[in-house]
Amino acid sequence: MGFKLPDGAKLFVAATLDVVVATTAVSNAAEAVAQVGGSADIDVGDIVIVSSPGWLKLNQRVARVKAFAAGAVTLEGINTSDIEQFPAGDGVGSLQKVLTWQRIPQVSSFDSSGGDQNFVTVEFLDDDQQHQVPTTKSPQTISITAADDPTSLHSAVLEAADAIGAIRPLRLALKGGSEIYYNGYVSYNPTPVLSKGNVMTTKASLALVSRPTRYES
Template sequence: MGVKLPNGAIFSVAKTYAAVAVVSAVSNALPAIATAAGHGAADGDIVEIGSGWTALDGRIARADAVTADSLVLEGIDTTDPKRFPAGTGGGNVRRIVDWTQISQIMESASQGGEQQFYNYSFLEDTGDERQIPTTRSARSITLTIADDDTLPHYPVLKAANDDREPRAIRFQLPNGSVIYFRAYVSFSEMPTTTKNEAMTLQVTLSLTGAPTRYAA
């Protein structure tokens, strides 16, 4: 058991990617193993995954037990053949080369992720409805940052906003744990201008898939 404070947490966005490498196959295993000739990754590198498996596509993972033509996707579980039909997980992988910290974050707020339900009852029912869980609502994180266009994150966020291509996001927690996810980046260049308050900008990270967390 334990209670943790977020003070000192750091958000970073992928600035540079290596070339895309074709993944010919992904194993049904825990952890999953991707076969990809010329992937260029080393142990500990962070990679973005494209896959024929919807539940794997867009995930971010740490490479482990790397060989010349394969890499273990640490923490990625593809053992369920219903979600991950054998032989259809191929796609691509690309290594994140460089990260840029999103600095001067003044506020952080998470939205979405709530479980949705389908409620139903039969004509003959006279009591309570029944309920089945369906999907979760789309998740996003809104960061309010102090306005400073001289900081390194400014052009990186602007480029991500303009090209509308998702980026890998790294969220480093004070206890050493790290959470990775992929998200579309929306960046407002118009600062707030409230008298006697810091001018701020908003960054919205719209998640495209499940996050991956690694312990310290």
């Protein structure tokens, strides 16, 4: 039996991003390998945003660089071996490295909504029972409540991203070494919520544009 407590978790938002690096090919593999120019400033352990318009299940996903040699970037834990979901030759796009992260301190709640399975109801003339067939999943949003601190640097980072409707990665570092990466449109309301006898708080949210990526160490 395994379980984790959220106590001690730390939350970060991407503060600065590197230049976009084009990919010339992305392999179908248990761990996808993207080909980039040999002069690309990428190192093992870097966190990158993967753009792949032809592979929508990979597009805008956050990944960690497992290996980099001679322009070949191995994307840790990113399985693209299913050619029905990832048609061969269609994965090209770009990589963009996260340069710096800004911690969001004093987080009191971290909630997820959406992501529920949608179904279509099917029925036939010669059947007396309806059937449900899974289709898409509903949009997912991450909601963050943190103590109001206008002097904290995270407030400026979130407000700047909100002002331009930017997509930014989010890193949730859990106690014990595992990390979960999200990517989405940032919304931030710097106006504090006031409730007598309670800590003043502000709220931010991330409307996800891709599937989260989790690394256990």
